[in-house]
Amino acid sequence: MAHILIIDDDQDILRLLEFSFKRSGHSVSISSNGEQGLAQAEIENPDLIICDVMMPKMTGYDFCRQARTKPDLKDTPIVIFSARFQPIDRQTALDAGATDYLAKTVAPDELVSRIEELLPTATPPTLGGTVGLFSMKGGTGVTSLAVNLAIALTLAHKAGAVLADLALVGGHSALMLGVRPTSSLPKLLSTGEPQFTTEMVQPYLVKHSSGVQLLASLPAFSEAVAPPDRLESLVQCLKSSFDFTVLDLSHLLEPQFSALLPLLDKIVLVLSPDMPSVQSTVIALQGLAQLGVDDQKISLVVNQITPRHSLPLQTIQKVIKRPITLAVPFEPEMIRAVNSGKPLLLASPQTPAASAIGKLADTLFK
Amino acid sequence: MNTVRRTSSGRVTADFFTSSYRFSASIIVYKRRLVDVLADRMTDYLDIVDIYISRINAPGDIVATYQKGSLVKDEIIFILLSSESEGISKERFYTTRDDIPLFISVPSFEILGQLKWGSKELDIKKLLSAETHNFLPVSDVTATNSLMPTVKFQGPMALVNKSKVQVLCGLNP
Numbered sequence: 001m002a003h004i005l006i007i008d009d010d011q012d013i014l015r016l017l018e019f020s021f022k023r024s025g026h027s028v029s030i031s032s033n034g035e036q037g038l039a040q041a042e043i044e045n046p047d048l049i050i051c052d053v054m055m056p057k058m059t060g061y062d063f064c065r066q067a068r069t070k071p072d073l074k075d076t077p078i079v080i081f082s083a084r085f086q087p088i089d090r091q092t093a094l095d096a097g098a099t100d101y102l103a104k105t106v107a108p109d110e111l112v113s114r115i116e117e118l119l120p121t122a123t124p125p126t127l128g129g130t131v132g133l134f135s136m137k138g139g140t141g142v143t144s145l146a147v148n149l150a151i152a153l154t155l156a157h158k159a160g161a162v163l164a165d166l167a168l169v170g171g172h173s174a175l176m177l178g179v180r181p182t183s184s185l186p187k188l189l190s191t192g193e194p195q196f197t198t199e200m201v202q203p204y205l206v207k208h209s210s211g212v213q214l215l216a217s218l219p220a221f222s223e224a225v226a227p228p229d230r231l232e233s234l235v236q237c238l239k240s241s242f243d244f245t246v247l248d249l250s251h252l253l254e255p256q257f258s259a260l261l262p263l264l265d266k267i268v269l270v271l272s273p274d275m276p277s278v279q280s281t282v283i284a285l286q287g288l289a290q291l292g293v294d295d296q297k298i299s300l301v302v303n304q305i306t307p308r309h310s311l312p313l314q315t316i317q318k319v320i321k322r323p324i325t326l327a328v329p330f331e332p333e334m335i336r337a338v339n340s341g342k343p344l345l346l347a348s349p350q351t352p353a354a355s356a357i358g359k360l361a362d363t364l365f366k
Numbered sequence: 367m368n369t370v371r372r373t374s375s376g377r378v379t380a381d382f383f384t385s386s387y388r389f390s391a392s393i394i395v396y397k398r399r400l401v402d403v404l405a406d407r408m409t410d411y412l413d414i415v416d417i418y419i420s421r422i423n424a425p426g427d428i429v430a431t432y433q434k435g436s437l438v439k440d441e442i443i444f445i446l447l448s449s450e451s452e453g454i455s456k457e458r459f460y461t462t463r464d465d466i467p468l469f470i471s472v473p474s475f476e477i478l479g480q481l482k483w484g485s486k487e488l489d490i491k492k493l494l495s496a497e498t499h500n501f502l503p504v505s506d507v508t509a510t511n512s513l514m515p516t517v518k519f520q521g522p523m524a525l526v527n528k529s530k531v532q533v534l535c536g537l538n539p
Contacts, residue, residue, distance in 0.1 A: 009416075053418075053428075054379075054390060054416060054418050054431075056416075056431070056433070059418070059428050059431070061428065083379040083390070083448065084381070084390050084418075085448055085521070086381075086425065086426075086519055086520065086521075087518075087520070088425050088426040088517075089426055091426060092426030092427065103448070104448070105448050105449070
């Protein structure tokens with residue numbers, strides 16, 4: 001399954017291609033002009049882009065030229081799909097940076113098979129790293145992203161991943177994975193050993209069918225505390241025991257979690273497209289800067305948790321004064337996935353939201 | 367999508383050539399074929415939309431785009447189509463005809479292609495004068511710019527403006 005962005009001003013063509021690629025198991029997003037398509041491509045980082053030539057505001061050739069100047073898009077396959085079908089048109093497209101050129105005389109099924117030949121098929125090499133997800137504002141979907149990201153990393157890299165729900169009490173990772181942990185993070189932290197080892201931690205983990213191991217929070221009220229040194233030792237142990245460590249950090253800027261900052265390879269700051277969340281994100285970025293966090297570590301992810309009335313991504317970027325790394329589109333199936341305890345990435349892997357989370361995993365550890 | 371560019375809204379996209387320019391544009395034909403729209407004697411103009419203009423010496427580069435415009439029918443030298451069907455009038459679409467190789471000289475271009483001809487003997491005079499359509503449908507076309515022979519255009523069908531034809535040579539079937 002790949003994520004394909006189709007850019008064409010002809011609504012008939014857009015609908016036809018969207019249908020054809022979805023039928024072949026790919027996730028698809030569409031855009032009706034080059035400018036908007038370029039902004040969308042930067043955020044979604046698709047596996048492949050199909051682009052018309054004759055479009056208002058920006059031609060397909062200009063799209064290619066501009067896309068090749070963007071670090072995230074410089075290697076993305078771009079297929080020009082145009083009604084201009086002369087050999088010189090193909091050459092012009094290739095000179096502009098396109099990967100291939102197809103005339104609109106090809107049938108949709110032929111187009112799909114030609115496109116599939118261009119999609120990267122190699123399994124990426126196993127890397128590794130530690131990522132912490134957090135948001136200053138509640139209700140932005142941090143936990144659902146963390147759960148699905150851990151699965152995406154496990155599946156994509158065929159590697160071991162652990163998800164630690166650092167909410168301590170009342171976190172929802174176990175619920176979203178549909179597992180019933182017999183132990184929890186607060187119990188592990190309360191053990192008397194000064195340093196954690198893999199053998200010590202293992203009994204506190206619960207394994208999900210995807211391969212992800214979960215260190216769950218306590219599903220009952222308790223005045224659990226997390227001493228900074230204990231947390232630091234635990235995360236160091238997880239880092240050395242697993243290829244990928246995903247931390248669901250609801251309160252990264254609180255003092256007990258600040259010791260974890262140097263241990264994180266990546267920080268995903270999640271926001272929803274509304275003013276309170278944008279404001280909280282500005283504050284969070286100021287906080288991270290004051291704590292000396294390397295700016296390169298931070299990825300901003302907009303999680304579109306509602307179907308409408310969202311702030312445009314361009315507006316959010318202007319307010320925050322930095323680019324959005326990725327937008328996860330609104331997905332009604334996400335609610336069903338949460339309620340059924342079957343994560344979106346497994347329940348509905350062909351949805352654009354699932355594809356976006358897969359893309360986030362690639363972006364973080366490519 | 368085999369010819370593409372007739373969409374549900376009755377839009378056909380094609381390349382329109384004058385001696386100096388290539389206009390990639392669309393025309394709303396509704397339920398007619400392009401060749402029948404060209405034959406409409408009520409107007410000397412062809413209304414086109416979504417126009418992408420290239421100079422003939424660099425035909426891949428788009429130098430300007432406009433949302434709408436009008437082409438003077440008489441100034442069009444030929445129109446290159448991505449499908450044969452748009453170039454054959456509905457009234458003779460189902461007629462069986464032989465292919466006759468043709469050479470046509472028009473301003474700035476020489477055109478090689480095939481003519482669908484039903485009679486036993488090719489009558490060039492009749493072909494150029496007596497037919498009701500101003501544009502001659504030629505299939506399997508290669509149009510070469512006479513001054514810059516590296517500039518070539520190919521397609522399954524071209525409609526060549528009869529009033530621009532300087533020389534037309536053909537072989538009898």
